[in-house]
Amino acid sequence: MKYVNTIEIALPRERVAQLLADPEQLPKWLRGMVVHEPVNGVHGQVGTKSRVVFRSGQQEMELTETITRRDPVDLNEIPAEVVVHYERETVGGGMRSVVRDRLTEAGPERTLWESESEFRFSGVVMRLVGLLMPGSFRKQSQQHMQDFKAFAEQGKDVREAAD
Template sequence: MKYTTEIIIKLSLSEFIKKLNSPENMKHWQEGLIDYEHISGTPGQIGSKMRLNYKLGNRSMELVETILHTKLPNELHLTYDAKGMHNVQENYFEETSDGFTKWTSKSEFIPTTFMLRMVTLVIPSAFKKQTKKYMQNFKNFAENGISVANA
């Protein structure tokens, strides 16, 4: 399943990248993130891996993030692997004519189990909604200092 999501953040591209590229800031916009750990490679470089642990209601989830491609401040491509799911995210950032940042995220979810294959077929909107929510959470944090960690 593939889809594209866009959002405008009212920050310059350099300020946007500073906030987005800080692992310490993730807890402020990635709802449910309880901790993260760098596990291999040079942080921020191609091949670098980070383990992310989430608590979503009664459910725990572990993801491994891998940097596939980076040309900051304009591109950052990552994969996220979890039990039953492989996600590829291509992120593009561009400064708008009014000095803000347009963030375009191209997502591809590849289920690796029958159950998750069915979920992506039956309710693909759940994945799109989650991506949009995280992007909106980032916007709220970056522009207004509103953290989901305090919610």
């Protein structure tokens, strides 16, 4: 299953890229994230593997994330014509996903975030979930992007909304 989500954020591309790459900011906008810790490597750098744990209600899912692309490496003073690429592969819970994020300038002080997601499922249950509820994956991805936008533009923290 493949799909693309997009959102425009009222911040310069460099700032959006920095916020997305900052591990300290993840819990503020990524709903359900309990743990995101490198197992080897440095957070956000190509080749780094991280242990990621999400909680939804009483259920937890543990995944392994590998950063497969980050271009450019330096997120300060990115030339206007350069598109920022950040790609990761996540495995666990009967699925494998690849997410390819692209950040482009959408105008002065505006960034277009395009996120292409691809999921593959293993096991009978996850294959059924993928077949019967494909829209839920796209909807969850869009919610993460909207939460990031609210965090980046207005400082809204998803943890405060959950309390």
